[in-house]
Amino acid sequence: MYAQPSGGLEGTPRGEEAQALLRNCVHCGFCLPACPTYRITGNELDSPRGRIYLIKQVVEGAEATATTRHHLDRCLTCRACETACPSGVEYGRLIDLGRALVEERAPRPPLERSLRRGLTAVLSRPALFGPLVRLGQAVRGWLPAGLRARVPPREVAGTVVPQTQTARRVVLLEGCVQPGLRPAINLAATRVLERIGVGVQRLDGEQCCGALGHHLGQAESAHEQMRRNVEACCTALDAGAEAIVSAASACGLMVKDYGRLLAHDPEYAARARRVSEATRDLAELVAPADLERASHGRGPRVAWQAPCTLQHGQRMVGRVEALLAAAGCELTATREAKLCCGSAGTYSLLQPELSGELRRRKLDALLFDAPEVIATANIGCLEHLRGASPVPVRHWVEIVAERLERAD
Numbered sequence: 250m251y252a253q254p255s256g257g258l259e260g261t262p263r264g265e266e267a268q269a270l271l272r273n274c275v276h277c278g279f280c281l282p283a284c285p286t287y288r289i290t291g292n293e294l295d296s297p298r299g300r301i302y303l304i305k306q307v308v309e310g311a312e313a314t315a316t317t318r319h320h321l322d323r324c325l326t327c328r329a330c331e332t333a334c335p336s337g338v339e340y341g342r343l344i345d346l347g348r349a350l351v352e353e354r355a356p357r358p359p360l361e362r363s364l365r366r367g368l369t370a371v372l373s374r375p376a377l378f379g380p381l382v383r384l385g386q387a388v389r390g391w392l393p394a395g396l397r398a399r400v401p402p403r404e405v406a407g408t409v410v411p412q413t414q415t416a417r418r419v420v421l422l423e424g425c426v427q428p429g430l431r432p433a434i435n436l437a438a439t440r441v442l443e444r445i446g447v448g449v450q451r452l453d454g455e456q457c458c459g460a461l462g463h464h465l466g467q468a469e470s471a472h473e474q475m476r477r478n479v480e481a482c483c484t485a486l487d488a489g490a491e492a493i494v495s496a497a498s499a500c501g502l503m504v505k506d507y508g509r510l511l512a513h514d515p516e517y518a519a520r521a522r523r524v525s526e527a528t529r530d531l532a533e534l535v536a537p538a539d540l541e542r543a544s545h546g547r548g549p550r551v552a553w554q555a556p557c558t559l560q561h562g563q564r565m566v567g568r569v570e571a572l573l574a575a576a577g578c579e580l581t582a583t584r585e586a587k588l589c590c591g592s593a594g595t596y597s598l599l600q601p602e603l604s605g606e607l608r609r610r611k612l613d614a615l616l617f618d619a620p621e622v623i624a625t626a627n628i629g630c631l632e633h634l635r636g637a638s639p640v641p642v643r644h645w646v647e648i649v650a651e652r653l654e655r656a657d
């Protein structure tokens with residue numbers, strides 16, 4: 250798709266980037282059946298090809314309207330279209346670029362802007378979000394059903410006995426909402442890593458990874474959070490940490506992308522690249538052979554839900570399934586493995602109808618072989634599915650930690 254940047258973009262790095270990204274799209278439409286929003290609405294403007302066309306128009310200087318923004322807002326950024334595209338279109342980069350342009354040229358009404366800023370402010374601050382979750386848990390029984398479904402019951406998180414003698418050491422990112430919603434996940438990750446001989450440290454001064462602001466068009470504040478994290482991660486790497494690890498696939502994907510996102514920042518580009526290269530999803534630190542002693546005895550029947558950020562973003566397929574199988578779990582058959590569950594960060598709050606329909610479809614696909622539990626790798630998907638699931642929804646590392654501990 251040839252585009253001629255205009256409206257101030259001509260001859261700029263952003264215009265050239267847009268042109269290069271758009272060039273790869275050959276209009277074939279192979280991505281349409283993979284797109285969750287197109288499958289629901291049947292509207293070409295809610296498809297990858299339709300959105301690419303909208304972005305092309307804006308790049309070429311056409312007016313960005315509320316309708317343009319509406320169709321870009323409805324994209325989940327799941328990137329299933331990238332996996333399906335035979336032409337290698339980097340749709341994730343294109344939608345980021347298109348959203349930023351539309352945000353500048355067709356500013357949102359003030360109330361909408363405040364709502365989005367408020368969401369980022371609350372969700373990206375564990376010191377604010379954690380107490381709000383605990384308050385919600387204290388009054389959970391009295392909440393209206395819709396709100397109650399969004400508040401997880403309080404859980405006993407357990408403890409970790411730190412290992413003192415580990416030759417290897419990694420930084421485990423805590424994330425913003427995970428410690429408040431499901432503190433057991435990071436503790437389980439720590440226990441599993443320490444059992445396989447990898448010591449765990451927290452990141453001093455950890456900020457939100459920037460994904461929340463980045464996807465809500467707040468690039469400046471998101472980049473500032475990224476820079477703070479780059480500084481803290483480099484300090485930890487200098488001190489001997491071998492990797493930056495995330496148990497939330499969405500955060501891990503964002504940090505793996507720091508190198509590209511800060512590439513034009515002369516002060517941070519090299520350090521951001523270093524941090525991205527050192528970042529691993531939790532599943533990349535554990536091997537099936539590490540879990541051999543957990544394989545005995547009947548494990549639970551598990552339906553695996555691969556988050557889009559893991560399968561389409563990090564292109565990691567089959568790895569967690571291998572770990573669950575090595576830990577003695579029976580993986581149940583599922584359908585629609587590539588379909589987004591509808592969580593997508595704040596999407597479930599901002600686009601409740603589409604998000605709810607996708608959750609219904611995803612749960613049908615996950616539950617058809619009668620699993621005892623659904624396992625996933627991202628807190629957003631986990632909480633979104635849990636809100637309507639008749640069976641428990643857990644992070645895979647919680648299940649693996651229990652299997653390992655039972656075997657010891």
Ligand code: SF4
Nearest residue numbers: 274275277278280334
């Ligand atoms: S599959 Fe790729 S090349 Fe074809 S229309 Fe979709 S994005 Fe464009």
Ligand code: SF4
Nearest residue numbers: 284324325327328330
């Ligand atoms: S990222 Fe997902 S929702 Fe957005 S266009 Fe691609 S497939 Fe559709």
